[in-house]
Every structure is written in C-alpha cells, then in structure tokens.
Amino acid sequence: MFPVVDIAVSVRTLCHFTARSGDLDLRFTPSPTGVEGIAGHQTVTARRGAGYQRELALSARFGPLVVQGRADGFDPVARRVEEIKTRRGDAGRVPANHQALHWAQARVYGWMLCEQLSLAQIEVALVYFDIDSGQETVLTETCTADALRDFFEDLCERYFAWAWADQLHRHARDEALTALAFPFPSFRTGQRELAADVYRANTRARHLLAQAPTGIGKTMATVFASLRAMPDQGTDRLLFLTARTTGRQLALDALERLGAPTRLPLRVLERLARDKACEHPDKACHGESCPLARGFYDRLPAAREAAAQAAWLDRDRLRALALAHGVCPYYLGQEMQRWCDVLVGDYNHWFDVGAHWFALAEDQGWRTALLVDEAHNLIDRARSMYSATLNAHEFLRQRHEATPDIRKAMDALHRRWSAFARELPPAEGTQALADGLPDDWATTLQNTCNTLLDLLAPQPGPAPDPALQNWVFEALHFVRIAEGFGEHSLCEAGPWVAPPGGRGRRLPTLRIRNVVPAPWLEARWAGAHSATLFSATLAPVEHVEEMLGLPADAAHVDLPSPFAAEQLRVRIAPWISTRYADRLRSLDALVDVIGAQFHERPGNYLAFFSSFEYLDLARQRLAQRHPDLPHWAQTRGMEEPERDAFVARFVERGQGVGFAVLGGAFGEGIDLPGERLVGAFIATLGLPQVNAENERMRERLQQRTGHGYDHTYLFPGLMRVVQAAGRVIRSEQDRGCVWLLDDRFARAEVRRLLPSWWRVEVAPRP
Numbered sequence: 001m002f003p004v005v006d007i008a009v010s011v012r013t014l015c016h017f018t019a020r021s022g023d024l025d026l027r028f029t030p031s032p033t034g035v036e037g038i039a040g041h042q043t044v045t046a047r048r049g050a051g052y053q054r055e056l057a058l059s060a061r062f063g064p065l066v067v068q069g070r071a072d073g074f075d076p077v078a079r080r081v082e083e084i085k086t087r088r089g090d091a092g093r094v095p096a097n098h099q100a101l102h103w104a105q106a107r108v109y110g111w112m113l114c115e116q117l118s119l120a121q122i123e124v125a126l127v128y129f130d131i132d133s134g135q136e137t138v139l140t141e142t143c144t145a146d147a148l149r150d151f152f153e154d155l156c157e158r159y160f161a162w163a164w165a166d167q168l169h170r171h172a173r174d175e176a177l178t179a180l181a182f183p184f185p186s187f188r189t190g191q192r193e194l195a196a197d198v199y200r201a202n203t204r205a206r207h208l209l210a211q212a213p214t215g216i217g218k219t220m221a222t223v224f225a226s227l228r229a230m231p232d233q234g235t236d237r238l239l240f241l242t243a244r245t246t247g248r249q250l251a252l253d254a255l256e257r258l259g260a261p262t263r264l265p266l267r268v269l270e271r272l273a274r275d276k277a278c279e280h281p282d283k284a285c286h287g288e289s290c291p292l293a294r295g296f297y298d299r300l301p302a303a304r305e306a307a308a309q310a311a312w313l314d315r316d317r318l319r320a321l322a323l324a325h326g327v328c329p330y331y332l333g334q335e336m337q338r339w340c341d342v343l344v345g346d347y348n349h350w351f352d353v354g355a356h357w358f359a360l361a362e363d364q365g366w367r368t369a370l371l372v373d374e375a376h377n378l379i380d381r382a383r384s385m386y387s388a389t390l391n392a393h394e395f396l397r398q399r400h401e402a403t404p405d406i407r408k409a410m411d412a413l414h415r416r417w418s419a420f421a422r423e424l425p426p427a428e429g430t431q432a433l434a435d436g437l438p439d440d441w442a443t444t445l446q447n448t449c450n451t452l453l454d455l456l457a458p459q460p461g462p463a464p465d466p467a468l469q470n471w472v473f474e475a476l477h478f479v480r481i482a483e484g485f486g487e488h489s490l491c492e493a494g495p496w497v498a499p500p501g502g503r504g505r506r507l508p509t510l511r512i513r514n515v516v517p518a519p520w521l522e523a524r525w526a527g528a529h530s531a532t533l534f535s536a537t538l539a540p541v542e543h544v545e546e547m548l549g550l551p552a553d554a555a556h557v558d559l560p561s562p563f564a565a566e567q568l569r570v571r572i573a574p575w576i577s578t579r580y581a582d583r584l585r586s587l588d589a590l591v592d593v594i595g596a597q598f599h600e601r602p603g604n605y606l607a608f609f610s611s612f613e614y615l616d617l618a619r620q621r622l623a624q625r626h627p628d629l630p631h632w633a634q635t636r637g638m639e640e641p642e643r644d645a646f647v648a649r650f651v652e653r654g655q656g657v658g659f660a661v662l663g664g665a666f667g668e669g670i671d672l673p674g675e676r677l678v679g680a681f682i683a684t685l686g687l688p689q690v691n692a693e694n695e696r697m698r699e700r701l702q703q704r705t706g707h708g709y710d711h712t713y714l715f716p717g718l719m720r721v722v723q724a725a726g727r728v729i730r731s732e733q734d735r736g737c738v739w740l741l742d743d744r745f746a747r748a749e750v751r752r753l754l755p756s757w758w759r760v761e762v763a764p765r766p
C-alpha cells in the first residue's frame with residue numbers, strides 16, 4: 001500500500017492549476033525580461049517604508065498538501081500583503097483571466113499570513129508596476145481570514161485529488177521501472193555496454209559522450225538504461241531530444257516496445273513545433289480568433305484528465321484527444337509537459353535561448369535526465385540557436401510602410417543605425433566587427449522594441465501587421481544574443497540595403513553568428529542530472545567537447561562496431577580530385593568508378609556530392625558514358641512525399657544509383673538494410689565551402705583553439721562522410737562497399753578520422 005506522504009506544491013503551481021479560466025490569450029503583451037522583473041520588484045519594495053517585509057517565506061497546509069511560496073511584500077503596520085507584477089504599459093490591458101490568476105496568488109498569501117499571524121482580516125493588494133514609466137497601479141481588497149481560508153481550501157481541494165493521483169502514478173511508475181526488463185531475448189554486440197555506461201552515468205550524476213556505431217540499437221539501449229536508473233536516482237523526467245522526426249519515432253517505438261503505456265505505467269508525450277501542431281494556421285492564439293483557444297481553460301481540466309488517463313500522447317493521440325475536448329492540441333501538449341514522465345521532442349526544447357522544457361525544469365526543481373540523439377548535429381543546431389540577425393531590409397520596409405506613431409517609434413533606432421553605418425569603413429559585402437556592436441546599441445534596440453510592443457499590444461481595431469511583429473520578435477532575440485556577445489561569436493555587418501525608393505542612407509544588416517556554443521550551453525548541462533549524447537560520429541571527441549562545452553568530468557565511451565571489416569570494402573580512388581578546379585577534368589574518371597562498381601556488383605547504390613551543381617554534372621556525365629545504368633536524384637527543396645519516393649526506389653534486389661547531396665536529407669537517418677543498399681560513392685570530403693563567412697569562422701576558431709581549419713572544415717566534413725557511409729552496413733548480415741572518391745582521403749590526417757573498424761584500401765588506378 002502506498003504510504004500517505006506530504007505533497008509539496010508551490011503557490012504558483014497551485015494557482016496555475018486551479019485559478020485559470022476562460023480563453024487562452026497569447027496575443028503578444030510586452031513583458032519584461034527576468035532581470036528587468038527582478039529590478040522592478042526591487043524598485044517597488046524599496047519605495048515602501050521601514051518595517052516592510054520583503055520576500056516572505058510562507059507555507060500553509062491542507063491535509064497532506066503543503067503549499068509553499070514567497071510573498072513579494074508585507075506591510076505589518078497597514079496589514080497589507082502585496083503581490084507585485086512587473087509589466088510594460090497600461091495595467092488596464094492585463095487580460096481578465098491573467099488578473100484572476102494574479103488575485104488568486106495574492107489571496108493565497110493573504111490566507112497564509114492570516115493563519116501565521118492570527119489575523120482576522122488583511123488587505124490584499126495587487127501591484128502592477130510599469131517598468132518603463134515607473135508607475136504603480138495598485139488594486140486592493142480587504143478580506144476576512146474566513147473568506148481567504150475558504151478560497152484557499154477550495155483551490156487545495158481541487159488540486160489535491162489530482163496531486164494524489166499523480167503521486168500514486170509516480171509510485172507505480174517507479175515500481176515498474178525498478179523491475180523493467182530488456183525487451184529482447186539478448187542484447188546486440190555493444191548494446192549491453194552502452195546501456196551499462198548510460199546507467200552508470202545516471203547513477204553518478206555525470207554526463208556521457210557515447211560514440212556507438214550504427215546498428216547496435218542505441219536508442220533502445222539509452223532509453224532502457226535511463227528508465228532503469230530513474231527510481232534510484234529520483235529522476236523526475238526523461239527527455240529524449242532529437243534533430244529529426246525519424247529520431248522521435250525511434251524513441252517512441254523503443255518506449256512502446258518496453259511496454260509503455262499498458263504494461264509500463266509511463267506517461268509519454270511527443271512534442272511538436274507550434275506550426276506543426278496548429279489546427280488553424282490562419283488564426284491567432286486567442287479566443288476572438290481561434291475556436292480552440294476560446295474557453296480553453298474552462299475545458300482544460302477534463303482534457304488534462306483524459307490525457308493523463310491516456311498516458312500515451314504521441315502526435316496523433318494528443319491531437320484526437322484535444323479535438324474531442326475542443327482545445328488546442330499544441331497548448332494541451334504544453335500543459336501535459338508538466339505531468340508526463342518522458343518527453344520526446346526537438347533539441348530546441350531544452351537548448352534554445354528560451355527553451356520551455358529547460359525553464360520548466362528549473363522552475364519545478366525537476367531532476368532531469370537527457371538523451372541527445374545523433375548528437376553530432378547539436379553543434380550546428382546550437383550555433384544557429386545562439387545566432388541572431390537584425391534584418392535591415394525588413395526594418396526599412398516596415399518603417400517606410402508604417403503608420404506615423406509606429407514610424408516615430410522606429411526613428412531613434414533608424415538614427416542610431418544610420419550613425420553607426422557612417423562610422424563603418426566603406427565596404428560592399430559583409431565585414432566583421434571585431435569588437436561587436438557599440439555598448440548603447442542593444443539599449444537603443446530594446447527601447448525601440450518596448451515602444452513598438454506597447455503600440456502593438458492587443459487593443460480594439462485592426463490586428464497589427466504580423467511581419468512587423470515578427471521583426472520585433474527577431475529584434476528582441478537579437479538583443480538577448482547581443483547581450484551575451486563574446487569571443488565565442490562573430491559580429492558582422494552587411495549586406496547593405498537601400499531604403500525603398502532608393503532615397504536615404506543605406507543600412508547594413510547586422511548579424512551575430514555563434515561559432516562556439518559551449519559558453520551558452522553551460523547552464524543547460526548544469527541543469528541536467530545526467531545527459532547522454534550519442535551518435536555514430538562523435539570523432540574527434542575533443543572537437544565535440546570543445547564546441548559543446550561539456551563539464552570536465554563528462555565521461556566518454558567509444559564502442560567497437562558489431563560489424564566485421566570483411567563486411568565493408570572501403571576503397572580510396574587517389575586518381576580523382578573533387579576540388580572545385582578539378583571537377584570537370586575528373587568527371588569521366590568519377591562516373592567510370594560508379595559504372596565499373598555497378599557492373600561488378602549490380603544493386604542499389606547511393607552517390608554523394610558536395611552540391612546540387614556537382615551532382616547534376618556527374619549525373620549527366622553518367623548518363624552519357626553509362627546510359628544503361630538506372631539512376632535517380634535528389635532535387636532542391638524536396639517535400640516529404642518526394643523524399644519518401646526517393647527512398648522507396650531502394651527496393652530489395654533493385655538496381656540503380658541514387659544521387660544525393662552530402663549532409664542533406666539522405667546522408668543520415670535513412671535505414672536501407674540488406675540488399676536495399678549495397679554500396680556508396682562519396683565524391684567529396686564534405687568540407688564546407690571556403691568563402692568569406694567560413695574563413696571568418698576559421699580565424700576565430702584558430703584564435704580560440706589553435707585548430708581553426710580542422711574545426712571549421714575537416715571535422716564537420718568527415719563527420720558527414722562517415723554518416724553517409726554508415727548507410728551501407730546496417731546489420732551483421734549486410735555486405736557492401738564504399739568508394740571514397742578523392743585523393744585527399746589517402747592523407748594520414750583524414751584517414752585517422754575514419755572509423756577504426758574500416759579496413760581502407762588505396763585502389764590502383766584502373
């Protein structure tokens with residue numbers, strides 16, 4: 001029998017759960033940053049008289065439910081408790097349902113103080129502080145202790161039933177996880193070792209970088225071991241983070257195979273991006289526009305209950321359930337994040353600047369385990385998360401088309417941007433700004449955004465231009481990234497844009513481009529109890545560590561391949577150069593290798609190139625010199641059905657060559673076992689193009705690490721090569737070949753980056 005234990009809950013969570021009603025309303029209301037919020041609270045409380053008590057820790061009990069929180073302020077003389085909310089702009093614009101939530105918090109603190117100080121009544125005040133004007137709007141009510149106790153008990157009663165069921169669920173979950181068995185009769189080679197490493201990392205609260213070859217069942221091993229470690233470690237949530245939809249599906253398949261949710265009482269949530277989950281993309285997220293936002297909070301309790309019962313909330317299930325209850329699937333998913341054990345989603349849910357899961361885990365004090373799938377992708381994804389662009393073209397266009405008040409709000413920034421442009425050395429293209437932007441730049445931009453947001457805040461009349469709103473959101477992101485600017489990033493100005501009509505000063509687009517995400521990611525690693533990053537290509541490990549900045553005590557493992565060298569014949573063709581200048585000259589030799597290999601062993605092959613142009617040249621030449629050889633090709637911007645059709649041509653015992661771009665949709669994440677794929681040709685080292693942008697990155701990485709070329713070109717390139725080659729051998733029965741079509745593959749510094757289980761031959765010239 002599960003023992004009755006105290007259940008702790010914060011005032012915030014209690015009120016969020018019970019005191020929201022009416023519409024979902026996400027019309028953008030300008031809100032202060034966390035730092036501004038803290039400063040705003042300090043300003044308000046500093047204005048109060050002597051004896052005023054700040055940040056008062058309070059608690060109250062309702063049966064086993066212990067409600068805890070900190071009241072913003074209490075004036076013992078006036079007997080007034082204050083709940084302070086910092087905001088931007090007119091307090092009259094706070095939506096009624098937000099205000100109801102704020103009142104609920106204030107009243108709960110009111111009751112706690114009445115109980116603690118044996119007061120018969122108290123003044124409860126809601127203070128809205130406008131951080132721009134410094135004005136306070138104070139709403140007050142005088143409440144008796146009896147009324148406040150009734151209010152408090154009503155909230156607690158409604159929350160308690162849910163919280164108690166949640167505790168029972170947690171208990172059942174942990175019991176089941178303690179007894180969780182591996183769902184196959186045996187482990188594959190290397191799979192047990194990987195599972196043991198992940199388990200050990202969890203029990204030692206450390207992070208793990210695991211390079212493990214394709215085919216050993218990494219997803220199952222990591223999910224199984226993390227789940228097994230949860231009860232002992234008191235882990236609250238397991239997050240499976242991936243860069244691709246296919247990765248999400250693999251995680252869900254593994255969880256299902258482990259028995260979730262029928263035999264294994266786990267609540268599992270698949271999280272999509274809002275644009276993928278939205279049912280009404282032509283509408284806005286508020287009750288006046290979207291029917292699924294209207295009355296959302298009134299229908300949420302029943303939908304939440306049904307979702308918790310369902311336990312398995314993949315995209316289809318969650319959608320069906322949300323629509324059956326008339327609520328938005330995306331925001332029902334957001335609510336269920338709080339109540340699910342395993343969350344499956346994209347990297348950005350944890351690593352992005354404003355990542356929701358990370359913020360929630362911090363707020364709730366969760367012990368979180370992370371699994372980062374195909375972690376080699378995280379380097380580039382994190383770079384883009386911590387980069388920002390301030391688009392001059394869009395700014396000038398918006399200012400040109402703006403109403404007089406919006407234009408006025410943009411003028412200060414326009415003047416500052418123009419003055420800044422005058423100071424820059426004349427240049428047509430993009431130039432690097434070694435010292436970043438001037439100190440006052442972010443302030444000017446922030447102030448402009450504040451004014452614009454105030455003007456764009458919900459009010460009667462036509463909806464604001466979404467393009468202008470988007471520009472403001474991007475500008476706010478830019479402010480945040482600019483504030484964290486350091487030698488981990490580059491600051492660039494350009495290209496230059498003329499105002500519409502051509503009259504007036506040209507302005508440069510401004511860009512902060514992250515090169516080393518490590519400093520930004522530090523807090524994300526610190527926020528996880530244990531993080532396992534796994535991939536088939538994490539070599540060299542120093543590169544990954546340097547870029548991602550894992551803590552010094554992070555463990556690494558490099559698991560041997562379950563495949564034998566005999567299964568894969570790897571040959572280098574040193575008579576071919578795929579350097580840009582040599583491409584046309586080497587085309588005949590290149591397609592002849594493809595033709596000869598195909599005739600030696602007819603079957604399905606993939607051929608990878610560095611660009612679509614190169615791919616087209618090779619394809620045309622192949623058609624001329626080997627007209628009987630069937631082939632098909634990847635094209636730019638393929639949609640999902642076209643991508644599926646490309647892959648579908650790789651049928652068992654089929655024959656032909658699929659042409660693809662390295663690093664694109666077919667270079668990783670596709671599984672073509674057995675005879676569906678018997679070989680690959682890789683006509684590139686995968687090196688990013690040498691251009692001004694990459695050269696600036698190389699220089700910065702050279703200063704920072706002493707190995708600029710390797711970090712910019714060689715390591716990312718070879719990771720892509722190894723990923724692409726990894727498509728060929730998918731099981732211990734597969735046999736195949738890989739042709740590395742470039743003389744540079746024979747160099748020692750390149751060969752050392754190839755998997756150690758490959759036996760690489762340098763082929764003689766035919």
Ligand code: SF4
Nearest residue numbers: 278279280285290328
């Ligand atoms: S359905 Fe779309 S528009 Fe409606 S609330 Fe959900 S995300 Fe917003």
